[in-house]
Amino acid sequence: MQNKLISIGRAAQLLGVSIDTLRRWDLAGRLQSTRSTPRGHRYYLQSDIEQYLQDVDTIARRWAEASQAIEPKPDVYCQTRDVFQGRLEQFQSRLSRITPLTTVSLVTAVAGEIGNNSYDHNLGNWPDIPGIFFSYNIRTRKAVLADRGIGILTTLKRVRPELASAQEALKVAFTETISGRFPEARGNGLKFVKSIIIDNPFTLYFQTGNAYLYLKQYDRDVIVQRAKTSIRGCFATIGFEGLL
Amino acid sequence: MIIQMKKFGIILVSRPSGKEAWLAFQPVLNEISQDEEIIVDFDDVVVLTPSWADEFLTPLYKRFKDRVKLQNTNNPSVSATLAILAKQ
Numbered sequence: 001m002q003n004k005l006i007s008i009g010r011a012a013q014l015l016g017v018s019i020d021t022l023r024r025w026d027l028a029g030r031l032q033s034t035r036s037t038p039r040g041h042r043y044y045l046q047s048d049i050e051q052y053l054q055d056v057d058t059i060a061r062r063w064a065e066a067s068q069a070i071e072p073k074p075d076v077y078c079q080t081r082d083v084f085q086g087r088l089e090q091f092q093s094r095l096s097r098i099t100p101l102t103t104v105s106l107v108t109a110v111a112g113e114i115g116n117n118s119y120d121h122n123l124g125n126w127p128d129i130p131g132i133f134f135s136y137n138i139r140t141r142k143a144v145l146a147d148r149g150i151g152i153l154t155t156l157k158r159v160r161p162e163l164a165s166a167q168e169a170l171k172v173a174f175t176e177t178i179s180g181r182f183p184e185a186r187g188n189g190l191k192f193v194k195s196i197i198i199d200n201p202f203t204l205y206f207q208t209g210n211a212y213l214y215l216k217q218y219d220r221d222v223i224v225q226r227a228k229t230s231i232r233g234c235f236a237t238i239g240f241e242g243l244l
Numbered sequence: 245m246i247i248q249m250k251k252f253g254i255i256l257v258s259r260p261s262g263k264e265a266w267l268a269f270q271p272v273l274n275e276i277s278q279d280e281e282i283i284v285d286f287d288d289v290v291v292l293t294p295s296w297a298d299e300f301l302t303p304l305y306k307r308f309k310d311r312v313k314l315q316n317t318n319n320p321s322v323s324a325t326l327a328i329l330a331k332q
Contacts, residue, residue, distance in 0.1 A: 103320075108255065112293050116259065120295070188298065192294045192328045
């Protein structure tokens, strides 16, 4: 049942896009079809369509949490910063079709800051898979970023050895100007992210280790909670549903 | 002199690219006369983050202090970034 083949027309219908779009996605490797012969009709595996329909954040979370390290699919995997920059520009360009530049600039800045943080803090130290998972769904107004890095507690412990839990570390990261890359003077990134989220119709879920926070417009306090499952690196979902 | 930020790109987000911009721009900065103003123009910049700005604007301020003036800072990511850097 899982590997049933479906026609391109049916796949387009299920995904809510045109057949031409599916052809383009196929060529670009974003969603690949199966053909009986090189020039034959395009068919799609039902499991591929189901996976595509799943929330981007479910797929990313599963990847970040998995005990076994597997490279993500190429369309969401940014092994290096250059790849991430390219995808971020693409994201910005797609966002600008649905919303004014003022909003585009803020959502892109938040995603850019979170994504680049992963590289800044894990360069040379990636435990298994280097780079980040970056995906978005314009239809559901959601962007997700995840890494299998060392996480915020390990990073901040270098400058604050007294930090005892992921909860404390996450709170510090979002509320104090502190850098895990001492002696460099830096550490504004997540404060910047917070300031944008609470001033705009956006939401942010951010998890590292077993600690998470959820921020939305008008929030003033950063409330860190304990998550049911643990992620060694970082996992973030940015919601811009307010733009629907 | 006027530094047109868009010449470094319109999506200015990562630290390495901010640092690279700062290093690449040194020869130009070295030619600035003693009391010349340095105008940083953000016209057409779509995205700026504190990471990028910290590698370029922070050292620029450190070196030229109040000779640095900013213009066209109305893009929201530019103004949010400047607000965060000002708190440092």
